Amino acid sequence: MSDRLSPLHEVHAAAGAVFTDFAGWQMPVRYSSDLAEHKAVREAAGIFDLSHMGEILVVGPGAAAALDYAVSGRISALQPGQAKYTLLLNDAGGVLDDLIVYRTGEDRFLVVANAANAGTVAGELRGRADRFDAQVHDESDDVALIAVQGPRALEVLLNTEGFALDGGHPDGEDVADALSSLRYYRALAGNFNGSAVLFARTGYTGEDGFEIFVSPDAARALWGALVEAGAPFHLVPAGLAARDTLRLEAGMPLYGHELDAETLPVQAGLGRVVDLGKPGDFVGRAAIEKGPAPEASVLVGLRGEGKRAARADYPVRDESGATIGRVTSGALSPTLGFPIAMAYVAPSHAAEGTVVAVDIRGTAHPYLVTPLPFYKRKKTS
Template sequence: MTDLSPDPASRRSPLHDVHAAAGATFTDFAGWQMPVRYSSDLAEHAAVRTAAGLFDLSHMGEILVVGPQSAAALDFALSGPMSRLAERQAKYTLMLDENGGIIDDLVVYRTGEDRYLVVANASNREVVAARLRERADGFDALVEDESGDIGLLALQGPRALEILQNLDGLDLRADIEPGTSTADAVAALRYYRAIPGEYEGRRILVARTGYTGEDGFELYTSPEILRTLWESLLEIGAGAGLVPAGLAARDTLRLEAGMPLYGHELGLSVLPAQAGIGRAVSLDGKGDFVGRAAIERGEPADPRSDFAGRVLVGLASEGKRAGRAGYAVHEDGGGRVGFITSGALSPTLGHPVALAYVDADRGEPGTTLSVDVRGTRIPATVTPLPFYTRAAH
């Protein structure tokens, strides 16, 4: 079982020793010691864009909600209509507080008629589990934090399908059409769908989801066989360009894909509409849920916050000097109108990109602003998100 003891410094992935032997550099991430890189950020980023990368995401939280009223409980607890999910379907959704602020952004899988898997960010696992229990009170539903019993790997990139199709020991044929091979079942799996099966005699959930802007899969299974799965995938994928990848590459990949990160673009002071994820909130055809009244009012989650009155935009610049989180954004030739939440020199595009909150009347694509990079104002243009899509490259 993965260590989930109260001492944050002691939280390690089941693969910690494997990562160390591979030369990984570690960083503290939400109280976990996780690989930030193995070789170089650029090489790992490029591998995911051109071939495939393998990520250890065992720090993520997995919370099980089961029972006859599990769907109703989640409809009340979360912003999206979980009761409308078909079995084996996944959905991106939000947990809001009473002011409409974002407690966490989540992916929810309906794994059975009365069974859901809620995947939370590592830093929010405990609070999400606690809020789900509170909000499920009065419903015939049980909430169990299963994080210690589930390991998670992400296989991402244009050759991910090919690699997974060649994984010996993976069997997804238990309840699909007779004569269908596991390789065919993997290929037929649609985006934001999942299929259960077995790997080396243990249960596994194979989901076509990810956080990189590429095609790929997320694999949920027992921590006891995570090492076998990790090493087998790397061996199979060696000739296809598969490499282990760390959190640094994951961050630049998701930034290029315009995907928000909790603690940077998302938080308790941010309304979903400000972050460009209002689609994750369902007001039509769904009953009451925590945060609904605040969303309908449309008032700032925290009027005193630096986020109030601002919207999330993409910024693109020329040259090589990238704005970083916290850098000020100014009106072209004028005063401060916002701040960067994530920024980097894009490895794929070759120029700086950033996500930033700016005054709502400065958020139109094509608007020219500037970023204060260590005392120098660098011109930047508001750019539609995402910066990168695999269809265009």
């Protein structure tokens, strides 16, 4: 049952949003058109409500060491203001969640978890941190999260009134200079009309963009200011449907589709996210070092023809009709104009250029194994 509402729920309803149940939350799936919202993010900018995500603080003198033990990446190597994509593994090396960890101070880290897993992540982190001088606080109810994504995202933020840096910036930059120079996977503390915010140059769309953490009390005013500032840049509200096709085109995994507790990171193409070079033990290390069975399926990209899209859990078959895998995510790509999918298949059929068949409601449709991601944004100089 969906009984949790975003602090922006009334704003979405007034904008004509259609809602869906997502991890126990009522969240906008679309406002007008999935395609129009997707196109806006690729060509201009879209604004997303991500307040359903989990935010967990890990603080204390042993916080960095605790996170090194708790997750797959070397969190202690982060400098304040840096962020890292990482994985929370179980003892068998399977993925309990994929996370972004921001180092917001010398002994202070913000862990962002998927909505469905926030409670699990908080509990696991508490258990794993108990041997260290660190405390874990689940602050999910005290944080709203708004994302502005797209090639004009920076322009939207620079045009938004009310942003400032707390106490100035060490090198004398103002907020416009600081946001303009903020690099990918970096974060910057500031405020919006006196309310504390954290600007992060991160996202889940394959485009440039920002995610802004703010108190729920200030979320409506911030959303309104961003929408007003974004009007000249064709900013539109975007829902979960557009977010899903955007991340699929960008080859970004979604927990519960490409990632789960039975799948090792290397199977999902995320072996690089596990730092076996860091000193000491971490949860799942022995299983990761052992690796999956030789016949374990691996994640691939699939490109189809025509307009019929593969969907999650559709069977993937070889030339003889034998099942060799399953689709995890699929759609007709709004940007590219042809069907795309991610799927787990047997290693024998994972090579680029291999032709497989996806069973779409009883009919075999040819798909070509193709590299991920399907789409890469053009980098500006």
